[in-house]
Amino acid sequence: MASEISRLCTVHALPNKHDRPIYLDRERDGIVDGTMMRSLLPVMVLGALLMSTFSGFGSSGTPSPLDRQLIAAAEQGDPDGVRRALGKGASIDARDSRQRTALMAAVQSNHVAAAKALIEAGADVNAKDEINDSPYLLAGARGYLEILNLTLAHGADLKSTNRYGGTALIPAAERGHVETVRTLIAAGVDVDHVNKLGWTALLEAIILGDGGRRHVEIVRLLLDAGASADLADRDGVTPLQHARRRGYHEIEQLLTAAGAR
Known part of the structure; x- marks a missing residue:
C-alpha cells in the first residue's frame, strides 16, 4: 500500500516562474498544479488504499494462468503468443493487478503488432486501468500514432x-x-x-x-x-x-x- 501511495502522490515541481507551482506526476501521463494537488491528495490516498485492498482482482476475479499468459505475451510484444493464448481460451479483456488488460500492456510499450492482434480480435480500446487510462487515451497521450489509428478505427470514445x-x-x-x-x-x-x-x-x-x-x-x-x-x-x-x-x-x-x- 505504501508503494501505491508513493507512486500516486510523489510529484516533481516544474520550473515555472510566471505561474503557481505545476507538478508532473511520476507516471508522466498528467499534470497537477499546486492548488489542485492539495485538493486531490485525500482522493489519491483513498484510491491507493482501495487499490491495495482489491489488488489482483479484475472484472471477473483473479486472472487465470491463460489470462496471465496473454497479458505477458502482450507486454513482451509477441503477437503470435497473443494469438496462441486467445486460441486456448484466454479472456481478451482479463485484467492484471494494475487493472491493465493485455491491450493496455501492449500499448504501454508501443508494441504495435501485439496491439493490432488484440484489437482485431475484439479487445476493448476504452477499457480503463487503475489510473483511469485506456489504450486509446494512452496512445494519444504518448503519440503512438499507429496504435491510435487502430483504436480510432475500432470504437475509441x-x-x-x-x-x-x-x-x-x-x-x-x-x-x-x-x-x-x-x-x-x-x-x-x-x-x-x-x-x-x-x-x-x-x-x-x-x-x-x-x-x-x-x-x-x-x-x-x-x-x-x-x-x-x-x-x-x-x-x-x-x-x-x-x-x-x-x-x-x-x-x-x-x-x-x-x-x-
Missing part, C-alpha cells in the same frame, strides 16, 4: 477522459505530438474541452510547451480547427497573455492573427 479530466488531445498538444494532434482533430475530439486544471489543449500547449517548432504548429492546428483563442484559464489568464509572458513570439503572432485579446 472521443469524449473519454484521463484522471485529470483531459481528452487524448490535451496531453498530445502539451507533449508536441503534431501528427497525433492532427489525427485527433480530424477524428472530431473537442478542441475546447477543459480539463480539471481549467486548461484547454491550446492553453496546455502554451503553458507546458517550449514555444518551439512543434508547439507552434500545434497551436496553428488548434486555431485552424476552431479552438477559442480567448478561452482563459481559471485565473482569467488568456492564451495570448501566457504566450507573451513566456516570450513565445510566433505563438503570440498566431493568436493575434486569430483575433485573440
Whole structure:
C-alpha cells in the first residue's frame, strides 16, 4: 500500500516562474498544479488504499494462468503468443493487478503488432486501468500514432477522459505530438474541452510547451480547427497573455492573427 501511495502522490515541481507551482506526476501521463494537488491528495490516498485492498482482482476475479499468459505475451510484444493464448481460451479483456488488460500492456510499450492482434480480435480500446487510462487515451497521450489509428478505427470514445479530466488531445498538444494532434482533430475530439486544471489543449500547449517548432504548429492546428483563442484559464489568464509572458513570439503572432485579446 505504501508503494501505491508513493507512486500516486510523489510529484516533481516544474520550473515555472510566471505561474503557481505545476507538478508532473511520476507516471508522466498528467499534470497537477499546486492548488489542485492539495485538493486531490485525500482522493489519491483513498484510491491507493482501495487499490491495495482489491489488488489482483479484475472484472471477473483473479486472472487465470491463460489470462496471465496473454497479458505477458502482450507486454513482451509477441503477437503470435497473443494469438496462441486467445486460441486456448484466454479472456481478451482479463485484467492484471494494475487493472491493465493485455491491450493496455501492449500499448504501454508501443508494441504495435501485439496491439493490432488484440484489437482485431475484439479487445476493448476504452477499457480503463487503475489510473483511469485506456489504450486509446494512452496512445494519444504518448503519440503512438499507429496504435491510435487502430483504436480510432475500432470504437475509441472521443469524449473519454484521463484522471485529470483531459481528452487524448490535451496531453498530445502539451507533449508536441503534431501528427497525433492532427489525427485527433480530424477524428472530431473537442478542441475546447477543459480539463480539471481549467486548461484547454491550446492553453496546455502554451503553458507546458517550449514555444518551439512543434508547439507552434500545434497551436496553428488548434486555431485552424476552431479552438477559442480567448478561452482563459481559471485565473482569467488568456492564451495570448501566457504566450507573451513566456516570450513565445510566433505563438503570440498566431493568436493575434486569430483575433485573440
